[in-house]
Amino acid sequence: MTVPTDVVERLRDPARVAETAAELAELRAPDLADLFNQLRVTDAAALLAALPLPQAINVCDQPSLRRRARLLEQLDPDRAAAILDGLSADERTDVIQHLSDHHRRRLLPKLSPTGRAEVEQLLRYPDHTAGGIMTTEFVQLAPTVTVGEALQHIRTVAREKETIYAGYVLEPGTGRLLGAVSLRDLVVAEREQPVTEVMRAKPVTVAVLEDQESVAHKIAKYNLLAVPVLETEGRVVGFVTVDDVIDVLIEEQTEDLLRLGAVEPGALDRPYFDNPIARVVRKRIGWLLLLFVAETFTGTVLRYFESELAAVVALSFFIPLLIGTGGNAGSQTVTTIIRSLALREIGLRDAWRVLSRELSTGFIVGVVIGAVAFGRALLWGTSVPLAATVSITVLAICTWSTTV
Known part of the structure; x- marks a missing residue:
């Protein structure tokens, strides 16, 4: 939504x-998050x-809200x-990671003991x-409970949890995952x-140190709403939800597009005008210097x-055409290959198949465009x-x- 002009003016008047x-x-x-993104930091704060x-x-719990850390730095610490x-828990940690060291030291002691412990973890x-x-607010169930008791337990703890997609049945004492049960x-x-x-009994799981892109692919592959996160000994420490994965996919696709455009990752970590x-x-x-050289x-x-x-001066007329055609053909191939790699449709094991396929494609494309170039050159009055x-x-x- 677009911010009305009078809203900005009223926000700059302390009385209004x-x-x-x-x-x-x-x-x-x-x-509201969209509106905040369009305001200056001082007005939004x-x-x-x-x-x-x-x-x-x-509002601050919305992943779409940008500059959350900067906004909180402008507020009274309490x-x-x-x-x-x-x-x-996951959004709180994300915000604290982006706070300056000064503000982090100032705010962490003011958090509740539970919140501070989650952040530190x-x-x-x-x-x-x-x-x-991941978020650490998951529903734990004992293996001895019945379905009715499990539902009653979920009703009891629901207010304290961010989202409830499933309950995780844990081994008493060790916290090892025995199974998952959906609502x-x-x-x-x-x-x-x-x-x-x-x-x-054997749900899909991810390791706590597994790359976030791998987690996103597992959730997409198995059509999951959430996936439990395990420590090395099989103990559940949290879960990753599908909305977390959407943020990951946007981040990874942005990174791939930046690399495709010869821009280092991280160039769009902040809003355009905040960079x-x-x-x-x-x-x-x-990359520009490397390409220039x-x-x-x-x-x-x-x-x-x-x-x-x-x-043969006429040859020089075709140099820009030849260079542009080569660049365009190469860009198409790079785009196709990077996209296929991102979707895991191809891998290193397919290198020779990809090479032979692109060689055949390039040859056929070259024959077609070469025939057009031959006719165009004759129309310009050049010799055969x-x-x-x-x-x-x-x-x-x-x-x-x-x-190549």
Whole structure:
């Protein structure tokens, strides 16, 4: 949604901030998050401070809300800590990871003991792993309970949990995973049945240090709403939900697109206008310099054939066409291969098959475009030998570009 001009003006008037916040509090949290993203940090922080605490927590719990850490840094520490305490464990940890060291030291002691313990546990795991994106608020079930007792237990703890997709049956004492049971399975089962008869004894799991992209592929492959996260000894420490995976896929696809455009990953970690120009230049300049140096070899080749070009000046007219065709053919191949790698349709074991396939594709494309280039060269009034030279060169360039 677009921010009305009068809203911005009222937020900059301290006497009208509370009135504006009361009007906007009726919006849904995702819509409010969109509105916050369009405001300056100072204006957004003023609105966040004036919203009712439950609404402020709901807004900050939206993964789509950008600059969460910067917003909380602008607030009174007690207000910021109250908001952090209300967030789900994974979102709370994500925000704290982006706080400056000064603000982190200031806010962590103000969290509740439970919230602080969860944060300290999750901060032990590296970014981009299952442990780094999981939530620790899962439903634990004993193997001795019945379906009816399990449902009653879920009703009791539901208010304390972020999301409940399933219950995990754990071995008493060790916390090892014995099985998982979905809410649907519990609802359709008889209340007197032991939960061990309803649970799935060997559910899909992920390791706590497993890469987040691998976790996303498992959830997509097995069509799961959530997947339990295990320590090395098989103890459940949390679970990753499908909404966490959506964020991961967006992040990974952004990273792939940046690499495709010869931009270092991390260039879009912040909103476009929040990225300092110096940081943007640093992320782009490396690859641009490398490509620039590589392309200077084109000049070396042209100088080597300077006498031939001087003898047949018409050849120089086709140089931009040939270079552009080779670049376009190569870009198509790179895009196709990177996308297939990202979807795990191909791997290193398929290298020779991919090579032969792209060689065949490049040759056929080169024949077609070479025939068009031959006709176009004749229309420009060149001789048949020169047109044939251009045509054969196009064939060679297309074959080479798609293969190498």
